[in-house]
Amino acid sequence: MRGSLSFSSQRNFAATLLLLPALALLIGLLLYPLVLGIRSAFEMTGADGATKFVGGRLFSVLAHEPRFLADVLRSVVYVVGNVGISFVLGYGAALVITRPVRAAGIVRATIIIPWITPPVVSAVLFRSMVDPSKGPASHVVQYFLGSGFMILGNAQSAMATVIVHSVWRSFPFIMLMIAAGIAAIPNELYESAAVEGCGAFRRFRYITLPLTKLHCAIVLLIVTMWTIQDAEGVYALTSGGPGYSTEVVALRLFRESFLNFDLHIAAAVGVVLLLISGVFAALYLSLVGGKRVEL
Amino acid sequence: MRKHGLAWWAAAAFYSLIALGPLLWILRTSLAPEHTVSVIPASLSVEHYRAVLSRPEMLRYMFNSVLVSLATVGIVVPVSLAAGYSLARYQFWGQRLAPLFLVAPLLPAIAILVPITRFMHQLGLYDTLAAVILTNAVFTLPLALWMLRNFVSGTPVEVEEAARIDGCSTTGVLLRIVVPQAAPGVIAVAVCVFIGAWNNYLYAFALTSSQDLRVLPHAILAFLGQWGTYWGGLSAAGVIAVIPPVFLFLIFQRWFVAGIFQQWSR
Numbered sequence: 001m002r003g004s005l006s007f008s009s010q011r012n013f014a015a016t017l018l019l020l021p022a023l024a025l026l027i028g029l030l031l032y033p034l035v036l037g038i039r040s041a042f043e044m045t046g047a048d049g050a051t052k053f054v055g056g057r058l059f060s061v062l063a064h065e066p067r068f069l070a071d072v073l074r075s076v077v078y079v080v081g082n083v084g085i086s087f088v089l090g091y092g093a094a095l096v097i098t099r100p101v102r103a104a105g106i107v108r109a110t111i112i113i114p115w116i117t118p119p120v121v122s123a124v125l126f127r128s129m130v131d132p133s134k135g136p137a138s139h140v141v142q143y144f145l146g147s148g149f150m151i152l153g154n155a156q157s158a159m160a161t162v163i164v165h166s167v168w169r170s171f172p173f174i175m176l177m178i179a180a181g182i183a184a185i186p187n188e189l190y191e192s193a194a195v196e197g198c199g200a201f202r203r204f205r206y207i208t209l210p211l212t213k214l215h216c217a218i219v220l221l222i223v224t225m226w227t228i229q230d231a232e233g234v235y236a237l238t239s240g241g242p243g244y245s246t247e248v249v250a251l252r253l254f255r256e257s258f259l260n261f262d263l264h265i266a267a268a269v270g271v272v273l274l275l276i277s278g279v280f281a282a283l284y285l286s287l288v289g290g291k292r293v294e295l
Numbered sequence: 296m297r298k299h300g301l302a303w304w305a306a307a308a309f310y311s312l313i314a315l316g317p318l319l320w321i322l323r324t325s326l327a328p329e330h331t332v333s334v335i336p337a338s339l340s341v342e343h344y345r346a347v348l349s350r351p352e353m354l355r356y357m358f359n360s361v362l363v364s365l366a367t368v369g370i371v372v373p374v375s376l377a378a379g380y381s382l383a384r385y386q387f388w389g390q391r392l393a394p395l396f397l398v399a400p401l402l403p404a405i406a407i408l409v410p411i412t413r414f415m416h417q418l419g420l421y422d423t424l425a426a427v428i429l430t431n432a433v434f435t436l437p438l439a440l441w442m443l444r445n446f447v448s449g450t451p452v453e454v455e456e457a458a459r460i461d462g463c464s465t466t467g468v469l470l471r472i473v474v475p476q477a478a479p480g481v482i483a484v485a486v487c488v489f490i491g492a493w494n495n496y497l498y499a500f501a502l503t504s505s506q507d508l509r510v511l512p513h514a515i516l517a518f519l520g521q522w523g524t525y526w527g528g529l530s531a532a533g534v535i536a537v538i539p540p541v542f543l544f545l546i547f548q549r550w551f552v553a554g555i556f557q558q559w560s561r
Contacts, residue, residue, distance in 0.1 A: 128526040
């Protein structure tokens with residue numbers, strides 16, 4: 001660690017004091033509710049209104065519920081669709097903005113804007129684009145599938161809209177991360193490869209791609225976690241409809257928590273979501289921690 | 296040495312179109328007179344903006360959004376700077392917590408929003424903007440802390456040591472040396488936190504029930520429920536909500552992007 005101050009108990013006290021406000025906030029408003037939430041996933045409220053411990057019963061209810069299993073499947077479709085398309089688009093964009101062209105900075109700034117647009121606004125915007133009578137996307141689709149076709153009224157095209165919306169919001173971040181990786185590759189590698197007679201494709205295949213592998217892995221994990229937990233984008237765009245056809249696990253959690261107020265089932269879904277995120281978080285830590293983070 | 300010709304410009308145009316196309320559509324819808332059919336409207340009007348802004352509650356929602364975002368920045372920046380500094384400069388037990396700060400921003404906030412809401416009830420803070428501010432603060436804090444820790448690690452420690460030898464107190468060192476040195480990092484973090492709080496819908500929705508406590512994203516979804524397909528008005532409200540983050544990002548772009556790089560790629 002670079003330039004740390006020398007150790008003494010007085011210093012130790014100062015360090016603790018500086019960390020204390022952050023710790024207090026995180027323990028009080030993050031850790032404590034987390035424990036409460038996990039606990040209530042193992043409880044149920046009886047007919048008499050009393051809360052009693054029921055062990056893993058809620059989880060076995062979920063595991064046997066066709067709707068929940070379908071939610072999980074839809075989450076998988078959502079994650080694979082969003083992460084896959086965003087990654088290809090984002091990698092391409094990273095190659096574009098890392099070229100030594102003066103306009104690259106402007107292109108980079110332009111591409112980042114979708115990422116910082118409020119999700120609710122982008123969802124309303126996508127709804128207006130697929131509006132059956134006024135949306136430009138609807139006009140194109142109706143040209144092929146017949147006038148009357150409603151994009152958000154059909155299970156497959158509603159899911160596709162949810163994914164496209166998410167791709168639009170996600171690929172700029174992937175671009176930023178991979179561009180950071182590409183920018184760190186020494187130029188000499190490309191120069192000597194060019195001298196050896198390597199074409200653009202082989203330079204990409206044997207230099208750029210292997211040397212950005214770690215960045216790719218990290219950004220894939222981050223975007224996967226973001227997509228798994230995205231409830232507000234889906235809620236604002238389709239509310240899970242038509243029927244349950246775009247109801248992903250995070251949206252189910254949102255519905256049980258804030259629309260149905262079935263708090264124990266919500267807590268159980270929450271624990272499932274936490275467990276899945278925990279697996280990805282551990283992978284992420286082992287990648288980042290092993291390579292770069294100096295503790 | 297690398298050539299860039301037509302192919303680069305074609306790719307750049309393709310990506311700019313993907314990114315800007317939908318935003319141009321919302322701008323067009325917000326400015327086109329109602330019942331315009333053609334993609335490029337023959338005339339522009341501000342009728343939708345007038346319709347949206349003439350609602351007194353709209354000004355209230357904008358004020359709430361500004362208040363929540365600024366207050367979140369006001370809490371997160373000093374708290375995360377102090378904590379980030381202690382993790383960057385001292386060898387102590389807090390180091391062992393560092394990986395938790397790295398992972399915390401990635402955990403699903405929605406999974407613990409119900410217990411937070413219940414806890415806010417107990418504290419008597421439910422249905423106040425204070426609850427929304429605190430929740431925004433606690434969820435943006437780990438990322439801010441990590442960014443500032445990395446930033447402070449990258450600034451030279453010698454100046455601080457010299458100041459201490461000259462008899463400067465810890466508080467003095469923090470205010471006179473660390474804060475000015477870390478200014479670009481602080482600005483990047485402040486912009487990130489502001490945008491994060493500004494864009495958030497979930498916490499405000501979960502923690503408030505009164506209409507006049509809504510923030511803009513919450514209000515826009517409520518408008519959607521009331522107005523149905525009045526896209527002109529919804530788009531105008533959307534454009535109003537998208538201006539502050541885009542404006543801040545464009546002004547502080549360099550520091551913002553550098554801060555993101557530091558956060559995730561270290």
